[in-house]
Amino acid sequence: MTFWKLFARNRGAVVGLAILILITFMAATAGIFFPEDPFSLAGQSMSPPGENGFLLGSDSLGRDVAAGIAHGAKTSLLIGLLATLVAVCVGIVMGALAGYYGGIIDDLLMRVTEMFQTIPSFIFAILLVAIMKPSIESIVIAIAVVSWPAVARLVRGEFLSLRNREFVQACHTLGMSDIRIMMGEILPNCLSPVIVIGSLMVATAILIESGLAFLGLGDPNIMSWGFQIGAGRTLLRSAWWVCTFPGIAILLTVLAINLVGEGINDALNPRLRERS
Amino acid sequence: MSLRNWAAAALCTLGLALGAVPADAQKAGGTFVYLVQPEPPSLASYLSTSGPIGLVAPKIYDGLFDYDNDLNIVPALAESYEVSEDGKTVTFNLRQGVTWHDGAPFTSADVQFTVMSVLKEVHPRGPNSFREVTSIDTPDDHTAVFNLANPAPYMLRALSAYESPMVPKHLLEGTDIRSSDLATSPVGTGAYKFVEWKKGQYIRLDKNENYWKPGLPYIERIVGRFIPDASTRTAAMENGEVMYGAYGAIPNIDAVRLRDTDGFSVTTDGYSMINPMALIEFNTTKAPFDNSAIRKAISLAIDREFLIENIWFGYGKPATSALSTNFAPTGLYKAGLPNYAAKADVAGAIAMLDAAGITPDANGIRATAVLDLIPYGEDWRRAGEYMKQAMSEIGISLELRYEDVPTWLKRIYADYDFEMNINYFYQLPDPVLGVHRHYGTDQIRQGTHFVNSSRYSNPTLDALLASGAQEASATKRAEIYGEVQDILAEDMPVVNLFEMQFLTVYNEKLKDHATSALGAYGPFDRAWLDE
Numbered sequence: 001m002t003f004w005k006l007f008a009r010n011r012g013a014v015v016g017l018a019i020l021i022l023i024t025f026m027a028a029t030a031g032i033f034f035p036e037d038p039f040s041l042a043g044q045s046m047s048p049p050g051e052n053g054f055l056l057g058s059d060s061l062g063r064d065v066a067a068g069i070a071h072g073a074k075t076s077l078l079i080g081l082l083a084t085l086v087a088v089c090v091g092i093v094m095g096a097l098a099g100y101y102g103g104i105i106d107d108l109l110m111r112v113t114e115m116f117q118t119i120p121s122f123i124f125a126i127l128l129v130a131i132m133k134p135s136i137e138s139i140v141i142a143i144a145v146v147s148w149p150a151v152a153r154l155v156r157g158e159f160l161s162l163r164n165r166e167f168v169q170a171c172h173t174l175g176m177s178d179i180r181i182m183m184g185e186i187l188p189n190c191l192s193p194v195i196v197i198g199s200l201m202v203a204t205a206i207l208i209e210s211g212l213a214f215l216g217l218g219d220p221n222i223m224s225w226g227f228q229i230g231a232g233r234t235l236l237r238s239a240w241w242v243c244t245f246p247g248i249a250i251l252l253t254v255l256a257i258n259l260v261g262e263g264i265n266d267a268l269n270p271r272l273r274e275r276s
Numbered sequence: 277m278s279l280r281n282w283a284a285a286a287l288c289t290l291g292l293a294l295g296a297v298p299a300d301a302q303k304a305g306g307t308f309v310y311l312v313q314p315e316p317p318s319l320a321s322y323l324s325t326s327g328p329i330g331l332v333a334p335k336i337y338d339g340l341f342d343y344d345n346d347l348n349i350v351p352a353l354a355e356s357y358e359v360s361e362d363g364k365t366v367t368f369n370l371r372q373g374v375t376w377h378d379g380a381p382f383t384s385a386d387v388q389f390t391v392m393s394v395l396k397e398v399h400p401r402g403p404n405s406f407r408e409v410t411s412i413d414t415p416d417d418h419t420a421v422f423n424l425a426n427p428a429p430y431m432l433r434a435l436s437a438y439e440s441p442m443v444p445k446h447l448l449e450g451t452d453i454r455s456s457d458l459a460t461s462p463v464g465t466g467a468y469k470f471v472e473w474k475k476g477q478y479i480r481l482d483k484n485e486n487y488w489k490p491g492l493p494y495i496e497r498i499v500g501r502f503i504p505d506a507s508t509r510t511a512a513m514e515n516g517e518v519m520y521g522a523y524g525a526i527p528n529i530d531a532v533r534l535r536d537t538d539g540f541s542v543t544t545d546g547y548s549m550i551n552p553m554a555l556i557e558f559n560t561t562k563a564p565f566d567n568s569a570i571r572k573a574i575s576l577a578i579d580r581e582f583l584i585e586n587i588w589f590g591y592g593k594p595a596t597s598a599l600s601t602n603f604a605p606t607g608l609y610k611a612g613l614p615n616y617a618a619k620a621d622v623a624g625a626i627a628m629l630d631a632a633g634i635t636p637d638a639n640g641i642r643a644t645a646v647l648d649l650i651p652y653g654e655d656w657r658r659a660g661e662y663m664k665q666a667m668s669e670i671g672i673s674l675e676l677r678y679e680d681v682p683t684w685l686k687r688i689y690a691d692y693d694f695e696m697n698i699n700y701f702y703q704l705p706d707p708v709l710g711v712h713r714h715y716g717t718d719q720i721r722q723g724t725h726f727v728n729s730s731r732y733s734n735p736t737l738d739a740l741l742a743s744g745a746q747e748a749s750a751t752k753r754a755e756i757y758g759e760v761q762d763i764l765a766e767d768m769p770v771v772n773l774f775e776m777q778f779l780t781v782y783n784e785k786l787k788d789h790a791t792s793a794l795g796a797y798g799p800f801d802r803a804w805l806d807e
Contacts, residue, residue: 041665045586061586061662130680220649220657220676221664234506234527234654 006267013263019256023249027077030070038071038223039063046239057241059232065242068228069249075224076253079136079209080202083143087205088198090144091151096182098152099159110156113149121146125208129217136219139212143205154197158190192268199261203254210250225250304494306805308786310520311509312479312500319470319479320459321441322394325401327523330438330797332479332500336377337441337464340368340387341432343793345545347605347705349432350792353382353442353465354420363427363748370418374488376444377469384414389445391422398453405434405709408746426746429753430706436549437466438797439704467493467801477502487801494804506530513540519783519805522546522796526781528589528655539784544591544777546795551602551703551710552776553595554659557688558696560730560769564643565695568767569632570672572615575771576628577670578663579620584774587658591779594618595772598764599711599757600703602775607754608707613765616772625670642671648688648697649678659698659773690723692731700776701726705793707757708745714770715760716741732769 008014036042044052045062052058056065098109116124125142132138162168163186171181212218213226214233225246232242312331318324321333340354354368374382392412395402408428413421422431434440444463448456462470465488468481481498501518503509510530512518514537526534535542556574558565565571580594593601596616603609617624629635629642636642649660657678664674674696679687687693704710713719717738719728737760744756764770780796782789785806792798 037665039661039665041582041662061658133677133679216654216657216678220660220678231654231658234529236507238529238533 003267007263010259010263010266012259013266016256016259016263019252020260023073023253023256024077026070027073030067030074034064034067034070036064036067038067042067046235046242048239049241049245056245057239059228059239059242060235065228065245068223069225069246071223072225072228072246073249073253075136075222076206076209076250079140079143079224080205080257083140083147083205083209084198084201086140086144087147087201088151088194091148092155092187092194094148095152095155095157096159096187099156100163100178100182100186102160102163106156109152113152116146116149119146122208122211125212126215126217129212134212134217134219136222139209139217139219142212143208146208147201147205150201151194151197154193155190158193159186162186162189196261196265196268199257199264203257203261206250206254206257302494302788302802302804303806304804305496306494306807307497307499308495308520308800308803308805309499309501309518311512311518311522311525312502313509313521313523313525314504315476315502316479318459319462319473320456321438322390322443323398323454323459325399325439331522332481333441333462333464334437334466334794334797335468335481335498335800336462336466336470337437337443338466338799339437339440339442340435342436342799343433343549343705345548345790345793347433347548347793352437353387354435357432359432363429364424366422366424366431368420368422370420371488372418374465375486376446376465377463377484378444378447380444380446381417382442382444382465383417384420385417386442386445387420388412388414389449390442391440394443394448394453395440399440401434401704401709402440404713405431405440427748428745429748430708430745433549433705434709436792436794436797437799438549438794467799468498489801493801495800498800510534513781513783516783519786520780520789520796521782522780523778524653526779528591528779531779531781532589534781541782541784543780543782543790545790546780546793546798547778548602549705549793550778550795550797551600551705552700552778553600553703554592554698554700554773554776555595556663556696556698556771556773557694557730558769558771559692559694560732561692562695564634564645567632567634569628570634570643571768571771572766573625573628573632573634573670574667574672575615575768576617576621577625577666578617578771578773579666580616580618580774582620583659583662587655587662588774588776591777593775593777595774597761598715598770598772599707599761600775602703603707603757606706607750608757610758610761613761615765615768620666620669622669629670636671640671641673644673644675645695646677647674648684648694649676650697650699651678651681651684656698663698685725688729689725689727692722692729694729697729698773707760712741712745715764730769732767734763734767737763 041062042064043062045058045060047054047058049057054064058064094109098106125146128142129138171185210226213224214230216230218224218227228246229243235242312328314328316328319329319333321329338353342350342352344350353371355371356369358367370384376382391406396406408424408426409422410425411423447458447463467484467487469484471482472480479500483493483496503512506527510526513521513526531542534540558571560566584592597610597613599609601609634642647660647663650656660676664676667674688697702710713727715732715737717733720731721727740756740760744753747753787804787806789803791802
C-alpha cells in the first residue's frame, strides 16, 4: 500500500491534515488579507466581533483580532517548525553517537541528557528566555533545549538495536567509515519514529511558545497567539473575544498536528499496518 | 398597633432618649481585611519606601504630622510647631502621655534619634527631606528643636507616618539598623499593634488599646492579605472576603466594573501626597535623543488622551508640564506650556523634526531606538505597544524591550545602557522631594534607583532648583518653579505623559477610610465597619 493510502485509513488524520493546510494557507496569505501591521491601532477599541469592520472584534487598543490571528499563525508555525528542527538535529547527533559507540561516550551523553530531562521543561524554558532577552531567537533556542532529550533517547535506542544487525556488520567489512554507516545506513532505518515524534514536538513547541508569550516572555515586537491571549486575559469578563479566538486557533492547530502525527505513525509503523 | 410594631416603636424611643446613637454613628469592633499587593519584603518603613510596606507600616507607626485631603497639616505626634523668623529653627511640641506598643514612653529623644540616626542615614528619601537639618535639640521630653542650615519649607510636608515614621530609640539604638528585628516585628505608637505575619498569607494587626487618640481606633483587628493573582483579588473583593484594595490591586478594568456594582465604590482620593506621573526618560548623552527636538517631537506625537482612555480606562490626566497640576494649590504649577499635546499633533511633530534636520531615509525612517518598558504589569506593555505604533507615524522606528525588574533597574540606573524608557515617578507633595531628583546634576547618581538617569545637566536649572529648595516666600518660589518648568518644556530631558490616578476599590461597608491625604498609606485610625 502507498503511504497516502495507509495514512488515509485514519480519518482523523485526514481531517487534521485539512485543518493544518488551512492554517498554513492562512499564515501564508496573512500579508494579503491583512496587509496592515497586526499591531496597528485599526479602529474603535474593544469592538465586539462583526462590529466596526472587525470580523473577530478588536482588543483594548483597537487592534484587529483577526489580523493578529492570521499573522500570529506565521509566528506559531515558524517557531514550532524551527524549534523542532533544531531539537531533532541535536537529538539525532547525541542519540546516534551514544547508541553507535556505546561505552563511555554513551554513559557521558546519556547522563547529560538525563540532566536536562530532570528539569521540568516549561520552567526550564521560562528560565532560559528570562536569562536571554525575550526575542524570537531566544524562544526557539529555549524550546529546542528543552525538547531534544526525548529525540536523543529515541535515536539511541534505535541505534543500539540496529548497530549489530547483519547489514551494519556488512558495511564494516566493506570498510565504510563510522560517519557513513551512521548517517547513510542506520539513520534512514530509524527515521520513521523520529518523524512521528518530531511532528508531535511541533505541537508541544507551539504550546510552549504560547505559554511563554502568555506569561509575558514572548517577543514584544512579534504578534503571536500567546501574546494575544496574554493581552486579552484581563479583559476576559468584558471582552471575551480578545482571547477566545486565539485560544481556538491554538486548540485547532495543536489538535490538527497531533492527529497528523498519529496518522504518520499509523502509516510508518509496520507493526500497526494491520490495525484496522 | 401590633405587638411587633409597638416593640419597634418603643425601641426607637429608647434610642432617641439615650441620644447616643445617631443614624450614622461610628460602630466599634469588627475585623477589616484588605489587600496588600504584593507581599512586602519587610515592615521597615524607616529603611524602604517600597509601596506594600506603606500599606501596612503607617498603621503601626505614627509620624509627627498627618495631612488632610487638602494637604493641610494635621497634628499627630507633634501637637504644634513653630518656625522661627529666619526659617532656620523649627520647634515641635510633642504630645504628652504617648507610649510605644511595648509600654515605654515616647519622648523627644525618639524624634532626635529617628531623624538624625535613622531617616538621615538609611532612608531612601530621608537624606533629601532632612538635608538641611544639622542637629536636633531636646530641651525637655516633649520639645524637639530642629536646627537647619537653610530654610526648608518642604520638610514640613515630609513628616507623615509613611514618609518619616517615628521609631523607638530604645529598641534600635546600638543595633545595626539595617538588620534589626524591628523590620519584621515592628513596635510603634500607632493605632494598631503588630501581632502576626504569616508569610505568603497575611499580616495581622490588633487595636492599640492605649492609643493616644481617645476612643480610637474603632476597628478591632486589621488583616492585610496577600493574593498574587489579579483575578483572584477581584473575586475576593466581589464576594466580600476583602474590603479594600488600593494602588491598582484591583486592575482598572475590574475596578470600572465594580464601580457600577451595588455595594462597591471606587475613589481616586488618597493619592495627592504621592502624585504619580507616567513619563519617558531619554538617554540624553547619545544619538538620537541627545537632540531636544526629537524629544519634543515625541511629546507632541503622543496621544495622551488615547493612552488614558484605552489603557487606564479614563483614570488619569494628560501631563501639561514637568510638574503635576496637583501643585496648583501651592502655586508652583505653571499652565500653558508648549510641547505637551493632549491629542497627538503629528503634523507639528513632523515639522519640528524637519526643522531640526532629522529627515527620513528611503524607507521613511528618521531614527531607530529601543524602548524599555517598566516591568510593572500589562498596562505598561500596552503603553509600549501604543508608543511603537504612534512613533512610526513620525518616522521613529521603535523596538520594545521587556525585562525582569532587577535587570531593568540595572540597565537604566546602573549601566545607563538604554535609549528611552517608559516609567513612572512619584512627584510627592513638594518638587524638592519628588521632582528635583529627576533633573538636577547632583542627582546623576549611578546605581541609585529613580533619580536622574537621563543624565541631563543644565547649570541654569541647577541654580534655580537650589534656590527653589531654600526660598521661604511662596510667590518667589512660584516664580522660580515657573522658570524651571519653562526650561524643562523647552529641553524635555523627560517627557511627562500623564498624571496617573491610582484607584482604590472598596466595599461600601467600610467607612471613613479616606480621611488622610495619604489614603492607603494612612493610619486608618478613624475607619469603621458598618456591618
